[in-house]
Amino acid sequence: MKKLLAGVLIALAYISCNNLAKNGAGKEESLVFHTDSLVKHIKILSSDAFQGRKPFTDGEAKTIAYLQEQFRSLGAEPGNGSSYLQEVPMIDILSQPDTIMQVRTPNGALQLKGFDEYVLSTPKTEATVNLENVPVVFAGYGVVAPEYNWNDYEGLDVKGKIVMVLVNDPGFNNGDTTLFKGKTMTYYGRWTYKFEEAARQGARGCLVIHSTAAASYPFSVVQNSWNESELRLDNKDEKLLEAQGWIAMEAAKKLIVAGGQDTSIIAKADIPGFKAVPLNETVSTHIKTKVTRSKSHNVIAKVTGSKYPDEYVLYTAHWDHLGIGKPDAKGDSIYNGALDNASGTAALLEFARVWKSRQTPPERTVVFLAVTAEEQGLLGSAYYAQHPVYPLAKTVGVLNVDEVNNYGRTKDIMVVGQGQSEMEDLLKEEAGKLGRYISYDATPEAGHYFRSDHFSFAKAGVPALAQGFGIDVVGKGTAYGKKMQEEFNAQHYHGPSDEYQASWDLSGAVDDLQLLFRVGKRLAYGHAWPGWKAGSEFKAEREKTAAERTK
Structure with missing residues (x-):
């Protein structure tokens, strides 16, 4: 009887395993991923x-x-028609910015030092980008988020200007866990979004104010990109800034004070209803470029x-x-x-x-x-x-x-x-x-x-x-x-x-x-x-x- 029972169990196990192996979506099958592969x-x-x-x-x-x-x-079949490849046209841009940024105010002039106080590049392909006496606006976090009823650009015309904005989003510093997602960064807090939104608003440039806590990395990380080439997609219809980069917090405060404002406006940007503040100053600097166009490739297959x-x-x-x-x-x-x-x-x-x-x-x-x-x-x-x-x-x-x-x-x-x-x-x-x-x-x-x-x-x-x-x-x-x-x-x-x-x-x-x-x-x-x-x-x-x- 024991031998018969054992035989039945073995047979049932075999049938079960065989069914599992043949089955598609409804039942579980044995999956084999190999470490050696x-x-x-x-x-x-x-x-x-x-x-x-x-x-x-x-x-x-x-x-x-x-x-x-x-x-x-x-x-696996080719994933792009008869090909496994998708061409990705890109541009390699080596930005060579001036080593200083000239700042003019009604009370005199000052300079910011490249690398030490800011980093700057351009996504443009012109041989030289010239920023001459461009007005500066402090635009809070530079966020337009309808689902959070937040618009730092409301009623503000930044066309032809440089916007200076804080990294991360209003929920990070405010302490209100119901504001945006509290400490959790939304995409509105990402520096790439800041550049995209500033371009959509018609600004000529955007400087993201660095904070180690808000960015989650020190200023040295962004300094490492100084005078390094950058790739971008070769999208001819894309709205692009002329200049984009980061500015150290202390340098940003220097600009705010020189522009006739108090640094308390930085904290006010966390409060719903904040209104952007034009600064009474202009900046001038230049960026030379070396541009190379080429194509890379995505590889695509399918079942x-x-x-x-x-x-x-x-x-x-x-x-x-x-x-x-x-x-x-x-x-x-x-x-x-x-x-x-x-x-x-x-x-x-x-x-x-x-x-x-x-x-x-x-x-x-x-x-x-x-x-x-x-x-x-x-x-x-x-x-x-x-x-x-x-x-x-x-x-x-x-x-x-x-x-x-x-x-x-x-x-x-x-x-x-x-x-x-x-x-x-x-x-x-x-x-x-x-x-x-x-x-x-x-x-x-x-x-x-x-x-x-x-x-x-x-x-x-x-x-x-x-x-x-x-x-x-x-x-x-x-x-x-x-x-x-x-x-x-x-x-x-x-x-x-x-x-x-x-x-x-x-x-x-x-x-x-x-x-x-x-x-x-x-x-x-x-x-x-x-x-x-x-x-x-x-x-x-x-x-x-x-x-x-x-x-």
């Missing part, structure tokens, strides 16, 4: 032969060739959906890093970017392999998008969002991988951008099924949600999940996880020492990829459309496209 791709992509994968270099040519070869060998091929689930990662630069103490000048982001690119190839190997294809089309120039300002993903291969209105959601966990399995997986979209809820549900939980970014005031490629899609209204790896390491606890993250950020992040190490433990990466696969599976075999949550600054943009999805 991840390691293979990471080691190749971050090898010295790839020269740090900087756009416009031989490193780019090798990287996009490798990605095309891998997608092709996996059986076509069986029922809803014109609805899309996107997995994204950036393939680029910093190339060859200043040598470190050991003389190493190749910024290999193994964790950032050869690891995420390797994960993208793993997603393609697992999706393509399924016996039951996805009902919606699953797209694998490896983007360029993340390190230069999310440019590859921004270009795709502005020139989508697949309509954004028909794009269900985005799952982005920017670095993987290299220090072991964790009980948690981190969500960046708490309360933004319903993609967070899907991740929480799937994590719970695996006995895991989601944790949240410990420093939401730093605006990490706006610093990786998912944000380009969020800005365009597509729900995008930003996940980071957890810190509650199995058997070692949160202190160990924090220590490992802090060590990487302090010793290896954006340095030549970000190289693959045999000591890496990628078991946690495999767990995270399996979890993201399950979220994508929910989307690819369902017909739901995740939305933005109430209070999200991206909700209105998505709602504009709702009608297109029903056509």
